Amino acid sequence: TQLLEQSPQFLSIQEGENLTVYCNSSSVFSSLQWYRQEPGEGPVLLVTVVTGGEVKKLKRLTFQFGDARKDSSLHITAAQPGDTGLYLCAGSRSNDYKLSFGAGTTVTVRA
């Protein structure tokens, strides 16, 4: 059972469109991270959010941490084919050394 639920599971959009990926849990996290993973590679860290309500922007990517620190979203503006990949959210809880991952959202951006 995944502690973090991601939705949607799959997303296919045309280049230039916007998309949002959601990551939800009933647990409170001290921090939440978003990764992107390419086939045959390990996850690459995109961002870490630690404060409830925090919003971080990374070029065309906007990340938000929920006020209660139980959920997060990733929004991509004007998606490009290079944004294609598996997007994973992962949370850390107090007094817990592990990262708990969601099952991931597979994003495909068609040229």
Add this chain to the structure above:
Amino acid sequence: DAGVTQSPTHLIKTRGQQVTLRCSPKSGHDTVSWYQQALGQGPQFIFQYYEEEERQRGNFPDRFSGHQFPNYSSELNVNALLLGDSALYLCASSLAGIGYTFGSGTRLTVV
């Protein structure tokens, strides 16, 4: 600056055999975590090593064991392999549990 190095990249084993996977952490990192990622799933935490001791363990059977060496490198051992052990095994290193860097993984296939 080398990132996390894992070896081998691919491995095929027969049911009942034993396997050892290796991980060299990113320079300056002292903590190594191992994750199992089944196809279409997010990574699942196996265990974390710090100061050559297993600091935390996930919900994996005793067939999964590990070791950390004085130079911070680590091994993951799996005994009595099952078909269900087929997965991508990821190593992640960090400094005191902050800022995880993942390797590209070892793809294990059990036949």
